[in-house]
Amino acid sequence: MSKLLIIGAGSVGSVVTHKCADVPEVFSDIMLASRTLSKCKKIASQIKKQKIRTAQVDADKSTQVVKLIRSFKPAMVLNVALPYQDLAIMDACLKTNVHYLDTANYEPPDKAKFEYKWQWAYRSRFKKAGLMALLGCGFDPGVTNIFTKYALKHYFDEIHYLDIVDCNAGDHGKSFATNFNPEINIREITQRGKYWENGKWVETDPLSVHKPVSYPGIGPKESYLLFHEELESIVKNFPTLKRARFWMTFSQNYITHLRVLENVGITGIKPIKYEGKNIVPLKFLKALLPDPSSLGEGYTGKTSIGCYIRGIKNGEEKTIYIYNNCDHAEVYKECYAQAISYTTGVPAMIGAMMMLTGKWSGKGVFNTEEMDPDPFMEKLNIYGLPWNVVENPKVGFGE
Ligand code: NDP
Numbered sequence: 001m002s003k004l005l006i007i008g009a010g011s012v013g014s015v016v017t018h019k020c021a022d023v024p025e026v027f028s029d030i031m032l033a034s035r036t037l038s039k040c041k042k043i044a045s046q047i048k049k050q051k052i053r054t055a056q057v058d059a060d061k062s063t064q065v066v067k068l069i070r071s072f073k074p075a076m077v078l079n080v081a082l083p084y085q086d087l088a089i090m091d092a093c094l095k096t097n098v099h100y101l102d103t104a105n106y107e108p109p110d111k112a113k114f115e116y117k118w119q120w121a122y123r124s125r126f127k128k129a130g131l132m133a134l135l136g137c138g139f140d141p142g143v144t145n146i147f148t149k150y151a152l153k154h155y156f157d158e159i160h161y162l163d164i165v166d167c168n169a170g171d172h173g174k175s176f177a178t179n180f181n182p183e184i185n186i187r188e189i190t191q192r193g194k195y196w197e198n199g200k201w202v203e204t205d206p207l208s209v210h211k212p213v214s215y216p217g218i219g220p221k222e223s224y225l226l227f228h229e230e231l232e233s234i235v236k237n238f239p240t241l242k243r244a245r246f247w248m249t250f251s252q253n254y255i256t257h258l259r260v261l262e263n264v265g266i267t268g269i270k271p272i273k274y275e276g277k278n279i280v281p282l283k284f285l286k287a288l289l290p291d292p293s294s295l296g297e298g299y300t301g302k303t304s305i306g307c308y309i310r311g312i313k314n315g316e317e318k319t320i321y322i323y324n325n326c327d328h329a330e331v332y333k334e335c336y337a338q339a340i341s342y343t344t345g346v347p348a349m350i351g352a353m354m355m356l357t358g359k360w361s362g363k364g365v366f367n368t369e370e371m372d373p374d375p376f377m378e379k380l381n382i383y384g385l386p387w388n389v390v391e392n393p394k395v396g397f398g399e
Helices: 012-021 039-045 062-072 081-097 123-129 144-155 182-189 230-237 253-262 282-289 328-335 339-356 373-382
Strands: 002-007 027-034 051-058 074-080 099-102 132-135 159-167 193-197 200-204 208-216 219-226 243-249 272-274 277-279 302-313 316-327 364-367 387-391
Touching: 002 012, 002 062, 002 339, 012 027, 012 039, 012 339, 027 039, 027 062, 039 051, 051 062, 062 081, 074 081, 074 339, 081 099, 081 123, 081 144, 099 339, 123 364, 132 159, 132 339, 144 159, 144 230, 144 302, 144 316, 144 373, 144 387, 159 208, 159 219, 159 230, 182 253, 182 282, 193 219, 193 230, 200 253, 208 243, 230 243, 230 364, 277 282, 302 339, 316 328, 316 339, 328 339, 339 373
Parallel strands: 002 027, 002 074, 027 051, 074 099, 099 132, 132 364, 159 243
Antiparallel strands: 159 302, 193 200, 193 243, 208 219, 219 243, 272 277, 302 316, 316 387
């Protein structure tokens, strides 16, 4: 029985709060805090299983987070605000002696670059304080790292090739929308592509490498090579990998909208002067686009995210595909969410559960693949994200 402080009342924060409230034997007292108090209150009012406390906090300001932690006294903070707040919240956890978990690594607001180096630099401070910080515990990163670890533990002696494939075959009925925070999503997608091969990173032009990948229960979908944050920790923690890549599906409609938006300059992050005011074009675009938490109603179709892993077992080469499919309409019925927020929020809840029940512990800063995958994988099946393993799949990724 523990107190949990959730920061961030967006689309992922809503799922996390709903799912944690369903497990009062672990999360006995929950506070949801965010920049806009009314959003916390709206989520709290949807939850009947237990009373959710709410609070206003600007998590860019570490002192405000410290104050809130000191008054509520949680055992840990689950951060599902934006990557910009990661360091301020980690600082607050260190000051107040509480554990930390997030789903996306830090990126500086003025540079579209995400990297673990800023958060890994906190390792010795968390270790010295006897605290645990778990980074990137959503689906990708998060579950994809754990799938890889599970595959190595149960199916291989050594793994050599990894392809993470992420498909959203859903239809939200809007002309253009992003499934999680538009600003973070567009910053990620417009970056140069990057993958790991033979001990070094290989760069590609944005969205220039693509091919059809066949997804179970969905069929072939054009999938684009991207740099995604879990690749950074995975190549470090699985040094036998000869190649590691990440692929994501986009519809032609999405790509066309994105190209036009880029061409007119509205995805830029450098402030421009407009009628005497400084505005960041991408922040302005975010204000125009649908809020990801509003997409759930009427969303149809499925997501399918998994890992193709090739390696050696008893001297023989083999491949496995391990994946989850998640249905947008089903998760809306359960907690007013769409599948992208659901597949992020459920692993974050399970990660917190692992930490609070002592199934996962450690002193320092960790990525999810550094933990034992088994208890987490068991909970995925129980809490709404069942997974499958296909050995030597006949269709799928190919070369
Ligand atoms: P949203 O934009 O829907 O929600 C973000 C929330 O954080 C909003 O409620 C926002 O408040 C709040 N927030 C922003 N700044 C502050 C601040 N300074 N202080 C307090 N609260 C703040 O985003 P999502 O829910 O879609 O995404 C949440 C996180 O999940 C992101 O970091 C995203 O990158 C990550 N993610 C991870 C995935 C994974 O698989 N690992 C996949 C998808 C997302 P306000 O309402 O006032 O704007």
